[in-house]
Amino acid sequence: MIEAHGLTKRYGATTAVEGLDFRVEPGRVTGFLGPNGAGKSTTMRMILGLDLPTSGSVLVNGRRYQGLVWPLHEVGALLDARAVHPGRSAYRHLHSLAAANGIPRGRVDAVLEQVGLAGVAHRRVGGFSLGMSQRLGIAAALLGDPGVLLFDEPVNGLDPDGILWIRTLMRTLAAEGRTVLVSSHLMSEMALTADHLLVLGEGRLLADLPLDELIARGAADRVEVRAAEPERLAAELRELGAEVTREPDGLLRVVGVGAVTIGELAAARGHVLHQLRDANSSLEEAYFRLTEGSVVYRAPVPA
Numbered sequence: 001m002i003e004a005h006g007l008t009k010r011y012g013a014t015t016a017v018e019g020l021d022f023r024v025e026p027g028r029v030t031g032f033l034g035p036n037g038a039g040k041s042t043t044m045r046m047i048l049g050l051d052l053p054t055s056g057s058v059l060v061n062g063r064r065y066q067g068l069v070w071p072l073h074e075v076g077a078l079l080d081a082r083a084v085h086p087g088r089s090a091y092r093h094l095h096s097l098a099a100a101n102g103i104p105r106g107r108v109d110a111v112l113e114q115v116g117l118a119g120v121a122h123r124r125v126g127g128f129s130l131g132m133s134q135r136l137g138i139a140a141a142l143l144g145d146p147g148v149l150l151f152d153e154p155v156n157g158l159d160p161d162g163i164l165w166i167r168t169l170m171r172t173l174a175a176e177g178r179t180v181l182v183s184s185h186l187m188s189e190m191a192l193t194a195d196h197l198l199v200l201g202e203g204r205l206l207a208d209l210p211l212d213e214l215i216a217r218g219a220a221d222r223v224e225v226r227a228a229e230p231e232r233l234a235a236e237l238r239e240l241g242a243e244v245t246r247e248p249d250g251l252l253r254v255v256g257v258g259a260v261t262i263g264e265l266a267a268a269r270g271h272v273l274h275q276l277r278d279a280n281s282s283l284e285e286a287y288f289r290l291t292e293g294s295v296v297y298r299a300p301v302p303a
Helices: 040-047 090-100 106-114 130-142 160-175 187-193 211-218 230-239 259-269 283-291
Strands: 002-011 014-024 028-033 055-060 075-078 148-152 179-183 196-201 204-210 222-227 243-246 252-255 273-278
Touching: 002 040, 014 040, 014 196, 014 204, 028 040, 028 160, 028 187, 040 055, 040 148, 040 179, 075 130, 090 106, 090 130, 106 130, 130 148, 130 160, 160 179, 160 187, 187 211, 187 283, 196 211, 196 283, 204 211, 204 283, 211 283, 222 230, 222 259, 230 243, 230 252, 230 259, 259 273
Parallel strands: 028 179, 028 196, 075 148, 148 179
Antiparallel strands: 002 014, 002 055, 196 204, 222 252, 222 273, 243 252
């Protein structure tokens, strides 16, 4: 388990993370989301003792990471897949980590096989593609068979087969009772992988919810309507304070007024409706609604 209490990190006048309180529970995949600059990587670095909090604390299984005697036996992490000496082979890299942490040599062969790198184990890492480097980083995280695992953007550089593999691996690790925290910008992948979500914006916690609940919140009061007189219905809905978008095919997308209210208005004012249903939401839509005021780096929209 990972527990943060009032976790704050400042760099001079800049606050990267402010007052975070959360728990990452074992037995489920927890997705860690947020725009660039939201504080995700800083938080992960504090979990691993690479950065010290300005205030507050973060504990792994009830202890600070710095207090772990054999850290790789308890916590495995992938933060930077390229942080490996390019002149070493994959095998030698993992063997040095194993020797420093009291891990048997046989475990090196096992994780290389697990991540699909057994055939290139003695090639120099400097010649690896990004996807191969990601696999090596995952092998290093798994080396000590830890109960807590952190992965920062683990699917970067992976082909579709690799993405399916890492998705299955994450869910398998969680099913074994491990604590799994995964940071990603790929909403479609998080929707298929995560059970629970932590969402940051400008260093603050915006959401700490099960995946299904966050998506359901994003769908609140979103309705799709087809009517015989879409322009008249749209105008009357706007009078009620709704936001109405008309698609080229005549479909009205309505936010802020529920299906019951729309049905009652149609009956009272003689509208013929061909379709009236609550719209399904996606994780991407729910995420954008939640973080729209917290984007630090935003490029102008092309004209």
